[in-house]
Amino acid sequence: MTKEAIIEKLKPIVQPFVKNEEAFKNLTDTTDFITDLNINSANLVDIVLDIEEAFHIEIDNESMEKMLNVENTVAIIQKKLAAQ
Amino acid sequence: MKKRVVITGLGIVAPNGIGLEAFTHAIKNGISGIEFHPELERLKFSCQIAGTPKISEEIKRNYFSELELRSFNSSGILYGVIAALDAWKDAGLTLENNDQPDWDSGTIFGSGTSGIETFREAIYKIDAFQTRRLGSTVVAQTMASGVSAYIGGKLGLGNQVSTNSSACTTGTESILLGLERIQNGKAKRMLVGSTSDSGPYIWGGFDAMRVCTFKHNNAPENGSRPMSASASGFVPSSGAGALVLEELESALDRGAKIYAEISGGNVNSGGQRGTGTMTAPNPIAVQKCIRAALEDAGIHPNEIDAINGHLTATSKDALEIENWTQALQRKGIHFPYINSLKSMIGHGLSASGSMESVATVLQIYYGFIFPNINCEDVHPNILELIDENTIPKQMIKKSLNVVAKASFGFGDVNGCLIFKKY
Numbered sequence: 001m002t003k004e005a006i007i008e009k010l011k012p013i014v015q016p017f018v019k020n021e022e023a024f025k026n027l028t029d030t031t032d033f034i035t036d037l038n039i040n041s042a043n044l045v046d047i048v049l050d051i052e053e054a055f056h057i058e059i060d061n062e063s064m065e066k067m068l069n070v071e072n073t074v075a076i077i078q079k080k081l082a083a084q
Numbered sequence: 085m086k087k088r089v090v091i092t093g094l095g096i097v098a099p100n101g102i103g104l105e106a107f108t109h110a111i112k113n114g115i116s117g118i119e120f121h122p123e124l125e126r127l128k129f130s131c132q133i134a135g136t137p138k139i140s141e142e143i144k145r146n147y148f149s150e151l152e153l154r155s156f157n158s159s160g161i162l163y164g165v166i167a168a169l170d171a172w173k174d175a176g177l178t179l180e181n182n183d184q185p186d187w188d189s190g191t192i193f194g195s196g197t198s199g200i201e202t203f204r205e206a207i208y209k210i211d212a213f214q215t216r217r218l219g220s221t222v223v224a225q226t227m228a229s230g231v232s233a234y235i236g237g238k239l240g241l242g243n244q245v246s247t248n249s250s251a252c253t254t255g256t257e258s259i260l261l262g263l264e265r266i267q268n269g270k271a272k273r274m275l276v277g278s279t280s281d282s283g284p285y286i287w288g289g290f291d292a293m294r295v296c297t298f299k300h301n302n303a304p305e306n307g308s309r310p311m312s313a314s315a316s317g318f319v320p321s322s323g324a325g326a327l328v329l330e331e332l333e334s335a336l337d338r339g340a341k342i343y344a345e346i347s348g349g350n351v352n353s354g355g356q357r358g359t360g361t362m363t364a365p366n367p368i369a370v371q372k373c374i375r376a377a378l379e380d381a382g383i384h385p386n387e388i389d390a391i392n393g394h395l396t397a398t399s400k401d402a403l404e405i406e407n408w409t410q411a412l413q414r415k416g417i418h419f420p421y422i423n424s425l426k427s428m429i430g431h432g433l434s435a436s437g438s439m440e441s442v443a444t445v446l447q448i449y450y451g452f453i454f455p456n457i458n459c460e461d462v463h464p465n466i467l468e469l470i471d472e473n474t475i476p477k478q479m480i481k482k483s484l485n486v487v488a489k490a491s492f493g494f495g496d497v498n499g500c501l502i503f504k505k506y
Contacts, residue, residue: 016151042220046154049217 001081006074013050017043029071044068057081086267090506092340093175093328095167095277096442099135099321099429102143103170104446110428111443111454112479116305117429118319127284131296133304135321135430136282137163147238155219158199163324163435164231164279165238168193171326172239172275176340185242188334190271192246192261193232193326194254194278196434199225200285231279243271251493252394253351254278255325255437259501260349262329272334277326277442280435287320293363295398296320308431309458310395310424311405311466311475318396321430325438327445342506344448347486348381349501350374360496364400367407370498374411374490377500383486385412388420390453392444392489395424396431402465404492409469419470420488421480427457437491437499444489448505453480 011027018024019038023031033039033047048064051057051073057080059067067073094104099117101107110117117135124132139162144153147166156162168191173179177189197203202225206218224230229247236245244265250257255278262274280286290296297317300307309315335342352373354366378385391408395401408422409415425440426432432439447453455478462472483505490500 016154043151045220049219 001078003074006077007070009054010051010070010073013054014039014047017047027070030069032069034068051077055081057084087269088332088345089263089266089329090332090335090345091327091343091445092330092335093171093173093177094343094442094445095169095171095174095326096439097137097139097163097167098323098439099137102137102139102166104174107442108446108450111425111446112452114428114455114457114479116457118304118307120301120304124284129284129288129291130294130298131291131317131320132301133307133319134287135319135323135432137323139166155221156225157201157205158225158230158281159201159283159322160195160198160279160281161225161231161234163322164193164195164277165234167277167279167324167326168235168275169238171277171328175328175330176338177328179239182240185240187242188272189239189241189275190243190245190265191232191235191241191275192244192248192258193235193276194248194258194434194438195228195231195280196249196251196254197281197286198228198230200281201283202226204285235275239275241275249434250497250499251495252431252433252436253491253493253497253499254434255439255441256489256491256499256501257351258438259327259329259346259441260351260499263346263349266329266331272331274329275326276329277324277438278435279324280322280433282322286322286433290320297397306458308397308427310397310427311401311456311462312397312459313461313463315397315401315463317398318426319430321432323429323432323435323439325435325440325442327438327441343445345504345506347383347502347504348377349499350376350380351497351499352376353498354496356496362496363494364496365403365492365498366496367403369496370407370492371411373498374408374488374500377488377502381502381504383502385414387486388412388488389484390421390423390447390487392440392487393422393424394490394492396426402463405466405469415469417471417473419474421453421474421476422470423454423456423476425454427459440491441489441501444487444503448484448487448503451481451483453482453484455479
């Protein structure tokens with residue numbers, strides 16, 4: 001799955017939790033979920049659960065800790081998909 | 085010198101009316117909110133009738149964001165937040181997002197359990213080794229203080245934000261706790277009240293104790309029969325009631341509408357000694373509680389115009405009436421008017437005291453006594469104590485100066501409040 005395709009699939013998962021719409025519109029690789037999109041850190045577990053469901057993968061705790069920005073999240077999803 | 089405390093806002097989510105207008109209409113006209121619940125029949129409950137407020141998806145969205153409603157399944161928090169926010173608005177207070185906490189305003193909002201449906205879902209997941217899939221809101225929905233936490237966050241309350249719990253006395257106790265906090269000068273406004281979850285997982289334990297009626301599954305509206313000779317147990321119910329208590333000076337400064345004054349109150353326990361047990365009240369404690377509430381309020385027993393009783397429609401109703409006659413030293417035709425909201429909405433458990441207090445305050449503000457339905461056959465033991473005319477079966481229009489409200493709960497706990505016309 002290409003990076004672009006993953007991001008397109010990721011956007012609607014993240015959107016309900018976003019508190020900064022402007023930053024969400026201008027999403028880049030380095031966009032941080034907490035500091036840029038103002039997502040409540042408690043909600044990161046909900047995003048990870050939704051990613052697991054949408055991509056049919058399982059994300060371990062170590063990987064989850066790194067999923068704080070777009071770039072890392074895409075990389076982890078790619079890695080998990082490749083491992084299947 | 086204690087500060088005077090008045091009620092400046094009310095909110096209600098009851099089985100027979102959501103919002104003040106619908107609820108006031110219902111209680112004036114003796115409209116029942118009790119219905120047959122097919123789910124209780126399917127689950128083989130003895131009592132298959134109950135009271136549940138009907139909250140549409142549209143109403144929900146006026147109080148909660150889409151994000152908050154994700155995986156949200158806590159009827160108690162739903163009812164509590166709606167009642168609380170309505171009371172706040174009714175008091176003319178702002179709902180806009182404040183950047184700073186409102187240090188002078190707090191909430192004590194009671195509950196018996198929280199998010200029992202969410203708790204059930206979580207237990208199934210945990211037992212299926214799915215703990216990591218619980219999501220982020222199980223704690224907030226199932227912690228006992230879930231309801232006050234949601235309310236506090238929505239209103240930006242910066243004073244005490246807490247939940248009390250004392251079985252069926254919970255709602256009455258929450259009001260007393262808020263009253264005392266303002267009297268003592270520790271807050272200017274306290275949003276008080278209580279809520280109860282709805283559904284089989286909250287009602288099942290009572291059904292198992294055989295304290296709910298099983299004789300009215302075919303006639304739900306006739307099922308809740310406080311003070312009746314044919315009363316055969318209470319009808320389980322749910323909902324929430326909320327009151328904004330405010331320091332008199334603050335209310336006058338704001339030019340707020342004043343519904344009534346709370347003159348005083350008392351809570352105590354019979355210690356499960358004497359004839360008191362986990363489930364039965366010690367009459368000495370009940371009478372002491374009522375007398376202490378009057379003393380706290382500086383009110384003579386003869387000044388009481390009406391009583392809003394606990395009166396659940398079990399065999400204990402006659403004992404409650406006897407306790408009132410003893411505590412007030414008034415009987416026969418000299419007994420005050422007495423009514424039970426439970427005849428219309430059943431027993432709201434932890435929510436009962438606050439829903440019934442909202443009804444009590446509406447009676448004082450609008451000058452009426454709501455009817456007792458389903459007691460055309462008053463219990464003979466009650467008629468030995470008080471005159472039948474003190475038990476209205478039709479609404480009475482009457483200016484009320486002082487009304488007493490009491491609640492009694494498991495654990496042998498008691499609460500009594502004295503409301504007064506302002």
